[in-house]
Amino acid sequence: MRKTLWTKMAAAALVVLVFAFGACAETRNQWDGQRAKYVFVFIGDGLGLQQVNSAEVYKGSMDPQGSEPAIKKLTLSGLPVQGMITTYSTNSFITDSAPAATALASGYKTENGVIGMDATKTKKFTSVAKMAHDKGMRVGIITTVSLNHATPASYYASQASRNDYYEIGEQLIGSGFDYFAGGGIHQATGKKKDRKDLYDVAKEAGYSVLRTRDDILGAAPGTKLIAVNPVIDGSNAMPYDMDRTEKELSLAEFTKKGIELLDNPNGFFMMVEGGKIDWACHANDAASAIHDTLAFDESVKVAVDFAEAHPDETLIVVVGDHETGGMSIGFAGTQYETFFNKVSYQSESYESFDRKIAEFKKRPDAERTFDNMMPLINEVFGLKTASADERKALGEKAKAGDREAGKELAMVLSDLELGEVRAAYERSMQGEEERSKDEATYLLYGGYEPLSVKLTQILNQKSGIGWTTYAHTGIPVPIFAGGVGSDLFAGYYDNTDVAWKTMSIIGVN
Ligand SMILES: [Zn+2]
Structure with a gap:
């Protein structure tokens, strides 16, 4: 008897629960209170x-x-x-x-x-x-x-x-x-x-x-x-x-x-x-x-x-x-760490940098070199190049507690990153019209100015921010x-x- 009663009560409780959760599935769209002015x-x-x-x-x-x-x-x-x-x-x-x-x-x-x-x-x-x-x-x-x-x-x-x-x-x-x-x-x-x-x-x-x-x-x-x-x-x-x-x-x-x-x-x-x-x-x-x-x-x-x-x-x-x-907070290269302060090194949008690239392309042939582009990259994105010796020296200073050296080292492009930036630079200088039509190129640059998109991606990755699509x-x-x-x-x-x-x-x- 008791058991039956308990079973009935449990069943009733279950019905209430089902109703309660059933109600959650449907959102309430009717407002009966005062209207918003x-x-x-x-x-x-x-x-x-x-x-x-x-x-x-x-x-x-x-x-x-x-x-x-x-x-x-x-x-x-x-x-x-x-x-x-x-x-x-x-x-x-x-x-x-x-x-x-x-x-x-x-x-x-x-x-x-x-x-x-x-x-x-x-x-x-x-x-x-x-x-x-x-x-x-x-x-x-x-x-x-x-x-x-x-x-x-x-x-x-x-x-x-x-x-x-x-x-x-x-x-x-x-x-x-x-x-x-x-x-x-x-x-x-x-x-x-x-x-x-x-x-x-x-x-x-x-x-x-x-x-x-x-x-x-x-x-x-x-x-x-x-x-x-x-x-x-x-x-x-x-x-x-x-x-x-x-x-x-x-x-x-x-x-x-x-x-x-x-x-x-x-x-x-x-x-x-x-x-x-x-x-x-x-x-x-x-x-x-x-x-x-x-x-x-x-x-x-x-x-x-x-x-x-x-x-x-x-x-x-x-x-x-x-x-x-x-977008994600987390990138393969930075694993469990983020460095969002690096985002602040970027001083203008990719769109604005696109215009700088367009100006750069108008320079005489002899001046259109990656070495001449690098100061612009540094100015807008804070990224820099350093030789193996320079990196080693910065690393030692940073280890000894030199915070400025640490900050500088953090913005140095790795060999892998530098290779990617150079490739994007070459592609940008080619000035193709239909960049996005080729699958590999699209995956790399999404139809955008290759150098700009590569630089924002690298700066984002160094900050611990990932992207999966354009x-x-x-x-x-x-x-x-x-x-x-x-x-x-x-x-x-x-x-x-x-x-x-x-x-x-x-x-x-
Ligand atoms: Zn939208």
């Missing part, structure tokens, strides 16, 4: 846990409190709620930015390359930003890459191909959103440069277009604004944060200006993208990725400061759309949240759920 969605393009943690380890390494390893948390990783999301698209475990952002913005999966539409390219999705705008909230879209690039586009456009920049640009203007800021409009006159300039179309639609730091910072609320960073590259993206000059704006400044322009009694929705974390990771350049992650984090800090003044009305969500580069990876990425309704973001769920949760907390559907 001010909503920030920060998307770190390519921001996996590795990219977040690399920035934390870097910050900790630059300001060591003792001999033990210590990280310094970022503002974003200090947000009170954490979760994890799957990122796959309808046709691949490895998504690209178009379906990833479409899922975050609209709540549906689609195929790689498609913006705001289903995989058959017939059904258009509605984004949370459009819903918020229809509700009367002001909307801001801020990015470090072009304004009509895949991630920002997913918040206002439906287009079969992410490469249809002109059509996406037309939809940007048609959205009527209040504030577009950061990069410029890519291919503003179309692929063949034969279309009406989209900046003119924007002005006719009532947008002001501002392009200097003073004009942008001086803009007053009330007009719809397209604010383009004073320096943009050929793809209409802002420079990497480590290359930023005084006449430009940081992502944090664009975010702060956005708050000033968008604040109104109906509230606002703002999407802020750190778009070049991804680009740096494609190029396997940890220094550029870390500095752009820190700049992205500064913009999150702006929102957190705002939330402190509006604690019961603000939601902040920070999420990666996928991981890029297969593309994206399929592993889940972290999500952080704080403020009104943020509890919904705890757990492990799909990227599409991020949109449903956000919509519910805003009170739109």
